[in-house]
Amino acid sequence: MGIFEFILMSFLILLAIAVVFVRDLLAATVVFLVYSLIMAIVFTQLKAPDVALTEAAVGAGITTLLFIVTIAKTTRREEDD
Amino acid sequence: MMTTVVIQTIARVVVPFLQLFGLYIIVHGPVSPGGGFQGGVIVGASMILLALSYDLSSAETKVSHKVRIAMDSTGALLFAGIGLLCLLAGGVFLEYGIIPLPMVPAEVRGLMILLVGVAIGIHIMALAASLFLHLAEEHDT
Numbered sequence: 001m002g003i004f005e006f007i008l009m010s011f012l013i014l015l016a017i018a019v020v021f022v023r024d025l026l027a028a029t030v031v032f033l034v035y036s037l038i039m040a041i042v043f044t045q046l047k048a049p050d051v052a053l054t055e056a057a058v059g060a061g062i063t064t065l066l067f068i069v070t071i072a073k074t075t076r077r078e079e080d081d
Numbered sequence: 082m083m084t085t086v087v088i089q090t091i092a093r094v095v096v097p098f099l100q101l102f103g104l105y106i107i108v109h110g111p112v113s114p115g116g117g118f119q120g121g122v123i124v125g126a127s128m129i130l131l132a133l134s135y136d137l138s139s140a141e142t143k144v145s146h147k148v149r150i151a152m153d154s155t156g157a158l159l160f161a162g163i164g165l166l167c168l169l170a171g172g173v174f175l176e177y178g179i180i181p182l183p184m185v186p187a188e189v190r191g192l193m194i195l196l197v198g199v200a201i202g203i204h205i206m207a208l209a210a211s212l213f214l215h216l217a218e219e220h221d222t
Contacts, residue, residue: 007213010136017106040118044111050114050115050116050119051116053106053115053119054119054122057119057122057123061122061123061126061128062122062126062209062212062213063127065126065129065133065213066212066216067130069213069217070216072217073216079113
């Protein structure tokens with residue numbers, strides 16, 4: 001495993017942990033967007049450009065937008081505790 | 082909700098390029114990464130960008146509910162129609178080579194794969210725009 005893959009995988013793990021612990025839901029959505037983009041780069045590294053394109057378009061684009069609309073309809077902060 | 086003139090100008094410049102890129106991905110589906118689904122999502126995202134940067138009603142006038150339903154149905158019917166055409170010609174569902182056209186079977190297959198990709202693209206672009214617009218529209222509750 002090269003140094004580039006190592007950096008990408010470390011980022012993926014960090015972001016996957018961060019998206020759970022961020023309290024602000026909008027920030028969590030943006031962290032999830034970055035996770036999807038890095039996942040797309042990983043798929044490109046694994047020689048699956050088709051999956052990478054789908055991940056970039058659906059995971060980073062449409063899913064993030066739907067999350068943002070849902071946050072705008074409800075509340076941005078978690079209220080309990 | 083009105084956004085600033087900077088966002089509106091950038092969106093107006095970006096949207097045609099985004100749609101051209103989506104169409105490129107759809108029609109190059111048989112020979113390169115991508116295809117109907119990915120290109121359709123990108124074209125649908127350009128419509129969502131319009132709705133975000135202007136307001137929902139202006140996007141609703143560009144691609145109204147009826148237009149989206151029509152595109153959705155057209156894509157699905159085109160896909161099913163090509164599949165059933167193969168059945169009528171005596172093959173199985175989506176067996177492209179059996180369609181009697183004055184061409185080499187390999188060319189018929191290439192053309193039909195392209196048409197199926199375009200059908201999926203039309204279907205998905207209407208679906209992606211509908212998902213966003215229906216979720217974002219105001220409900221009186």
